[in-house]
Amino acid sequence: MTARKAARNDPCPCGSGKKYKKCCAAQEDVAPPLPSSHASIPGTIQAALEHHRAGRLPQAQTLYQQVLELDPNHPAALHLLGKIAYKIGKHEQAVELIRKAITIRPIASMYCDLGAVFKTQEKLEAAAQSYRDALAFKRDDPDAHNNLGAVLYALGRVEEAVNHYRAAIALDPSYVEAQLNLALALKAQGKLGEAISCLRHALALKPDFAEAHNGLGLALQEQGGLEEAITHYRKALALKPGLIETYNNLGLALQEQGKLDEAIRHFRQALQIDPHYDLAQCNLLLAMSFHPEVAPPQYLAAARHYGDSMMARAKPYTAWHTRPAARDLPLRVGLVSGDLRSHPVGYFLESLLEHLNPARVELLAYSSNPQEDALTARIKPRFVAWNLIAGVSDEAAAHKIHEDGIHILIDLAGLLAHNRLPLFARKPAPLQVSWLGYWASSGLPTMDYLLVDRLSAPESQREYFTEKLWYLPDTRLCFTPPVAVTQLEVSPLPALRNGHITFACFQRLFKINDGVLAAWGKIFRALPQARLRLQSKQMSCPVARAQLLRRLSDAGIVAERIVLSEPSGRERYLAAHAEVDIILDTFPYAGGTTTCEALWMGVPTLTLAGDRVIARQGASMMACAGLKEWIADDTDDYVSRALELAADVDGLVQLRAGLRQKVLASPLFDAARFALHLEGALHAMWQEKMGENGRPEGFLGNIAGG
Numbered sequence: 001m002t003a004r005k006a007a008r009n010d011p012c013p014c015g016s017g018k019k020y021k022k023c024c025a026a027q028e029d030v031a032p033p034l035p036s037s038h039a040s041i042p043g044t045i046q047a048a049l050e051h052h053r054a055g056r057l058p059q060a061q062t063l064y065q066q067v068l069e070l071d072p073n074h075p076a077a078l079h080l081l082g083k084i085a086y087k088i089g090k091h092e093q094a095v096e097l098i099r100k101a102i103t104i105r106p107i108a109s110m111y112c113d114l115g116a117v118f119k120t121q122e123k124l125e126a127a128a129q130s131y132r133d134a135l136a137f138k139r140d141d142p143d144a145h146n147n148l149g150a151v152l153y154a155l156g157r158v159e160e161a162v163n164h165y166r167a168a169i170a171l172d173p174s175y176v177e178a179q180l181n182l183a184l185a186l187k188a189q190g191k192l193g194e195a196i197s198c199l200r201h202a203l204a205l206k207p208d209f210a211e212a213h214n215g216l217g218l219a220l221q222e223q224g225g226l227e228e229a230i231t232h233y234r235k236a237l238a239l240k241p242g243l244i245e246t247y248n249n250l251g252l253a254l255q256e257q258g259k260l261d262e263a264i265r266h267f268r269q270a271l272q273i274d275p276h277y278d279l280a281q282c283n284l285l286l287a288m289s290f291h292p293e294v295a296p297p298q299y300l301a302a303a304r305h306y307g308d309s310m311m312a313r314a315k316p317y318t319a320w321h322t323r324p325a326a327r328d329l330p331l332r333v334g335l336v337s338g339d340l341r342s343h344p345v346g347y348f349l350e351s352l353l354e355h356l357n358p359a360r361v362e363l364l365a366y367s368s369n370p371q372e373d374a375l376t377a378r379i380k381p382r383f384v385a386w387n388l389i390a391g392v393s394d395e396a397a398a399h400k401i402h403e404d405g406i407h408i409l410i411d412l413a414g415l416l417a418h419n420r421l422p423l424f425a426r427k428p429a430p431l432q433v434s435w436l437g438y439w440a441s442s443g444l445p446t447m448d449y450l451l452v453d454r455l456s457a458p459e460s461q462r463e464y465f466t467e468k469l470w471y472l473p474d475t476r477l478c479f480t481p482p483v484a485v486t487q488l489e490v491s492p493l494p495a496l497r498n499g500h501i502t503f504a505c506f507q508r509l510f511k512i513n514d515g516v517l518a519a520w521g522k523i524f525r526a527l528p529q530a531r532l533r534l535q536s537k538q539m540s541c542p543v544a545r546a547q548l549l550r551r552l553s554d555a556g557i558v559a560e561r562i563v564l565s566e567p568s569g570r571e572r573y574l575a576a577h578a579e580v581d582i583i584l585d586t587f588p589y590a591g592g593t594t595t596c597e598a599l600w601m602g603v604p605t606l607t608l609a610g611d612r613v614i615a616r617q618g619a620s621m622m623a624c625a626g627l628k629e630w631i632a633d634d635t636d637d638y639v640s641r642a643l644e645l646a647a648d649v650d651g652l653v654q655l656r657a658g659l660r661q662k663v664l665a666s667p668l669f670d671a672a673r674f675a676l677h678l679e680g681a682l683h684a685m686w687q688e689k690m691g692e693n694g695r696p697e698g699f700l701g702n703i704a705g706g
Contacts, residue, residue, distance in 0.1 A: 045063075057087060078100050112141075149162070149182075156370030183202070210243055256538055369390055387400065410435055503582050504579075582606060
């Protein structure tokens with residue numbers, strides 16, 4: 001979030017005779033000096049301000065202290081000394097000085113500065129109250145509205161933030177920083193059209209506003225306009241080469257276009273500016289996790305480096321208030337996720353939660369994303385407590401979890417969006433587990449286990465994880481049938497009416513790498529009548545479509561044999577399977593949610609079992625569904641199986657007719673079975689953690705959980 005300094009036409013309170021916006025407003029807000037018997041105070045304050053504005057902080061600090069020697073309760077000197085303390089990182093001292101100034105003679109700018117200190121300290125509720133106090137003194141202060149909006153946004157109260165941004169703009173229509181903040185909040189609400197209009201207006205007022213170019217790129221990328229987004233990212237970097245967020249965002253946009261190596265270069269450029277920039281580090285590791293030329297040992301080395309970096313900045317708990325887990329008491333299990341909604345994580349979680357036995361597992365949610373929807377509403381009753389930790393510092397969130405007496409804390413995000421891995425570095429629970437949302441090592445020594453199945457992570461791959469692998473009996477995932485669209489029936493095999501096989505892939509564009517295209521090219525050269533349907537979010541970008549068609553043509557699949565479909569709602573996307581005979585999986589980044597959805601719609605997926613969890617999850621799912629013949633060992637086998645399976649039209653007809661019933665009865669959809677296995681795993685892990693002493697190391701006794 002971006003803020004600005006005030007620009008007002010009042011006379012400057014320092015006594016210079018200049019307008020405030022021409023004088024102290026450029027650097028500092030001050031309280032008018034109180035009348036004093038010390039004639040030297042006004043002159044000393046003026047001299048201190050000149051040093052302060054010029055950035056000569058030690059000289060300014062000395063002069064403010066001289067004023068306080070003459071008048072210990074001089075509010076301006078206290079206030080400005082507090083601002084210097086904030087500037088040099090002495091935050092507690094800054095709070096003390098500014099608060100003292102407020103008790104003597106409060107003005108709006110003091111509360112604003114106090115709010116800024118609290119925000120830096122990640123004490124967001126205190127910051128919000130300070131900005132409200134500022135507005136109580138000066139309701140028409142656009143800066144206070146903007147800054148309050150920024151804090152509310154960080155707290156996840158997006159609608160309130162929008163209201164304050166709009167108030168700031170109403171007071172000052174030229175306030176481009178508030179327009180940027182408003183646009184980012186509108187984007188978070190899914191109002192992309194409004195966000196884009198707001199950003200274009202800001203750039204019309206200030207064409208060289210690098211942050212607005214970056215924000216516009218984000219909104220356009222979310223809308224599917226990848227090429228225009230990249231153009232604005234590059235403009236932002238041309239205007240402000242050190243804009244670290246833009247390197248990260250540009251990397252993500254390039255990744256969406258399938259330019260994985262370029263994306264990795266930009267993530268690394270961001271890290272050259274700030275080695276501790278977690279977003280870029282997560283995105284770099286994520287890209288490495290599915291890069292065809294990055295082997296698991298290379299990924300593990302990078303993950304360990306990231307884990308060490310996090311641990312260097314964290315102070316882990318070594319003792320816990322967790323109660324003993326007696327047979328008649330459930331384990332207190334916390335789930336940390338930003339995707340407790342209509343999202344792949346939500347789809348794999350919903351039916352499981354319905355079947356977990358509350359007498360064995362007591363669930364608490366720690367949501368890192370304020371976005372909620374109908375799925376959120378359905379699963380909330382399954383938790384004994386629902387905690388929103390969006391906008392809460394890692395330290396404060398870890399303290400909350402520690403005080404809640406959690407036995408097992410489960411991370412559902414890994415390195416994906418809204419992750420809180422730095423929280424897990426603090427070890428707020430005695431046992432921590434990675435599961436569901438991510439497929440590789442976190443690199444964190446404080447993450448005890450990773451839940452997998454033996455097909456997705458064979459014993460031979462144990463060495464590629466910092467976590468201990470814990471094997472679930474059938475599958476590491478259990479899918480929830482699409483409850484909102486259960487009226488969709490499985491259609492007859494389209495090849496019967498078309499006279500040819502239609503292959504399809506519903507994966508994101510960057511998963512369709514050159515190796516995948518080479519295999520597809522061999523299939524389509526051998527089946528000259530076959531057709532290919534591709535559908536993803538990226539297909540809404542004309543440039544991305546054109547680039548993909550060129551790549552497909554180079555692989556031997558001409559445009560006349562291809563249907564490119566733009567994204568649609570979930571029901572229309574599922575209904576599109578009526579036009580598909582066989583799904584072609586991508587590799588090494590195999591499908592997950594799309595594979596389960598296709599099975600539910602009666603369409604099998606041909607997948608390739610690779611050398612890492614993400615490359616083997618399709619194989620795990622197909623084996624779990626009883627379709628091992630749809631699992632290839634390598635690319636040659638992938639091509640051969642595609643040709644054999646496509647030639648057996650009668651077999652495809654028979655399989656399609658009973659596939660939904662088959663998979664619903666399989667462990668992949670059997671939530672009751674999976675819940676028993678998960679409960680057993682959690683209790684077994686806890687018993688292993690407790691060891692021979694019957695209690696975990698560092699056990700302090702019960703203060704939470706009953």
